Amino acid sequence: MKSDTLPLQLQPKEYKSANKPVWCPGCGDFGVLGSITKALAGLQIQPENAAIISGIGCSSRMPTYLNTYGFHGVHGRALPVATGLKTARPDLTVIATGGDGDGFSIGGNHFLHTCRRNPDITYIVMDNQVYGMTKGQASPTTDPNWQKGKLTPAGTGINPFQPLGIALASGANFIARCSSSDSNGTARILMQAINHPGFSMVQVLSPCITFRPEQREWKNRLIPAPEAMQATRDPAEAARLLLTDEGIYTGILYVGDRPVYQPKLESSITSIEQLEEEFRL
Numbered sequence: 457m458k459s460d461t462l463p464l465q466l467q468p469k470e471y472k473s474a475n476k477p478v479w480c481p482g483c484g485d486f487g488v489l490g491s492i493t494k495a496l497a498g499l500q501i502q503p504e505n506a507a508i509i510s511g512i513g514c515s516s517r518m519p520t521y522l523n524t525y526g527f528h529g530v531h532g533r534a535l536p537v538a539t540g541l542k543t544a545r546p547d548l549t550v551i552a553t554g555g556d557g558d559g560f561s562i563g564g565n566h567f568l569h570t571c572r573r574n575p576d577i578t579y580i581v582m583d584n585q586v587y588g589m590t591k592g593q594a595s596p597t598t599d600p601n602w603q604k605g606k607l608t609p610a611g612t613g614i615n616p617f618q619p620l621g622i623a624l625a626s627g628a629n630f631i632a633r634c635s636s637s638d639s640n641g642t643a644r645i646l647m648q649a650i651n652h653p654g655f656s657m658v659q660v661l662s663p664c665i666t667f668r669p670e671q672r673e674w675k676n677r678l679i680p681a682p683e684a685m686q687a688t689r690d691p692a693e694a695a696r697l698l699l700t701d702e703g704i705y706t707g708i709l710y711v712g713d714r715p716v717y718q719p720k721l722e723s724s725i726t727s728i729e730q731l732e733e734e735f736r737l
């Protein structure tokens with residue numbers, strides 16, 4: 457059989473760009489980069505049919521390292537850009553990536569309303585409970601007693617943001633938590649998140665080994681969710697898994713079936729002149 461008659465299978469490495477990551481050696485974000493490439497290869501999504509959208513921060517550098525379309529935007533604004541792109545190009549696989557500071561502080565309001573709106577995009581948040589790129593300030597998900605923050609030497613003293621509980625309460629359709637230390641397991645969850653219609657929220661615990669080296673111990677506190685691959689559709693059961701103090705549940709923790717936000721793309725505007733007229737003051 458001639459080789460050109462075989463189906464071409466894209467391998468994970470073919471989704472990586474030529475740019476070498478500038479992350480600190482050992483940063484959890486390397487594992488997430490690997491998981492994203494495995495998920496895209498697992499679904500055989502053509503690179504030109506995928507777009508990775510980010511804000512600002514260490515993990516927001518992700519689009520630079522992938523061989524897809526990408527947009528490295530401004531702080532906290534990945535989700536509105538991703539929603540706009542998906543609205544205009546529903547044929548694309550749109551993935552937003554970023555960190556806990558970018559997504560839950562500067563972009564916190566966008567996070568709430570993207571959960572409510574339910575566009576068919578996947579949001580991967582590499583949560584390390586710190587602002588890494590600006591050298592170690594407490595973030596919204598930082599434990600109140602962490603006393604090594606550059607601006608909070610006595611701890612923040614305030615409750616951490618609970619992103620998955622808030623995602624559930626705000627209407628996210630698919631909620632999962634995984635660990636950067638489990639590259640293949642995270643890739644499997646990302647494949648399901650991408651395939652699930654509606655807003656899929658995936659929190660990846662991704663240690664910042666420079667400013668939070670103690671996060672290497674996270675892997676000892678992880679608990680696979682019961683029957684992890686058959687996620688609950690009961691919000692009350694999901695809330696218990698998401699907000700418990702028993703440990704850190706991982707896996708797909710909630711799946712819903714709310715209608716997807718996808719407005720019709722009909723417009724009477726067909727020229728630049730008409731567009732200018734529409735926005736003329």
Ligand code: SF4
Nearest residue numbers: 480483514588664665
């Ligand atoms: Fe990763 Fe932390 Fe280094 Fe940023 S500062 S690249 S989050 S280890």
Ligand code: MG
Nearest residue numbers: 555556584586
């Ligand atoms: Mg962070």
